Amino acid sequence: MNVIDFRFRPNTPEVINGIANSAMFKDLCEAIEFHKQKPEPFEDIIKGLDENNVVKAVITGRDCETTYASMANGNGAVLDFCQKAPEKFIGYWGIDPHKGMDAIRDLQKAVTENDSIRGAAVDPYLAKIYPNDAKYYPVYAKCCELEIPIIFTTGTASFVPGAVIDHVAPRYIDFVARDFPELKIIMSHGGYPWVNEAIIVTQRNKNVYMEISEYELWPQAEAYMQAANTIIGEKLMYASAHPFIDYREQLEKYANLPFEKDVYENVMYNNAARVLGLK
Template sequence: MQVIDFRFRPNTQATIDGFTTSTMFKGMFEKIDLSHMKAQTVPEIVEDLKKHSVVKAVITGRDCESTYDAGSNNGGVINFVQSFPDIFIGFVGLDPHKGMKAVKELQDSVQNKGMSGASIDPYLAKIPANDAKYYPLYAKCCELDIPMVISTGPATLVPGAVMEHAAPRFIDSVARDFPELKIVISHGGYPWVQEAIMVAERNYNVFMELSEYEQHPGSEAYVQAANTIIPDKILFASAHPGVDFRQAMNLYNELPFAADVRENIMYNNAAKVLGL
């Protein structure tokens, strides 16, 4: 079975250092067993992906320079995509506090640098997804006909982050205001599991991936929803290298998805979002 991984970052030494030394995520990574996180060259990573039938891997950029002491990593994402455009799909990370500068970066990244989507982190921007500062970015995504990944999740041990800013209910507002915009809820809207499921069900343009939260308390509802009301809405995403993509693939083979639903999750739903 072919696989699209909708949340992947190549485990180069620079990527690993960026995670483990980050002031934002240092506390989170101190709780995680990182023994599996070995640095590789990009060609080695690509070879491993192909060996395991991963035909596309979405790399999301991040820019939260206005709120945290971390500059944009979009340059690195662009380098990955331009080096291996056959397998890597890049989403430009955007800082809503940069206003028109962010809008122009989005347009330039898509039209001139090979990027295929956009990515935001409301809990790192310290404003919810339906804040007016995001709306020019959503409008530009509609104009460019590209999807937007919106990160959710509890922002565990991220200093100064407000968990409420990541709630799926704010994404519901965006989906209604921009029905042409394909939205992917990253990290499953956890811990608002039922809320995220309903946002995906009630909006044609909302999808979600569950990376890192497939086995958290209450997560069995994701599987139930995939097998019943949203078989066309959930995407496979590993969160590699935080979770090794091979380990994540094994987990999805073990979770009790119906066979046709698993095929949708591992490839078909993502292909639809990406327009493949």
């Protein structure tokens, strides 16, 4: 079956080196032995995705220049990948909320001038503010105007210096979903460790979706599967978090998770296709 990967970065040498040496993720990379991840030529990455039936992959940009003096995995690389393989990659533009209107103008330019940029991405724990902080609200308004979704990076922010985990608690995304009902929201990494909270925020808001990459087998993760088979079967989407986790390993993992057959098909393709406006 065809697959859409909602969180993917090509593991080119530049990306691997950029992640491993970034101010945010250097300690994390050492802890998980990220150096063992093998970079691949761009052509081989595309070939591998084709061989594994990954027909589309969303690449999220990241801009945290104000707080971490870093644009690792930045928007320039996202645009470059999408332009090299527009049939394969969809870009989500990274936003630094502290840049104010400059960030808003940058997002509008990126979306209106590049067909492959179809969403925005924010990292509240790297911005060191909550998702419902006033600095983010012009971003959400612009996304509604441009009719594009937004990805919130959540998760534990392990080993990231200066990061506060509470900044990515799903309860704050609930405020955003209420204030911007037209905005399609994707919680990346499942709001872990607030598993039940993330499930309820996803279930109760028509405009909220979720992917649980990296946390599928962590403690409490069985609740994600139970929820997918009962109350959020049309809200949960597959994502690999490649290259932190190899997408081939993730595909095998998901094939063995206890999803019902129709739910599995929704998770692997249908839900993401609907969010992305694909057939």
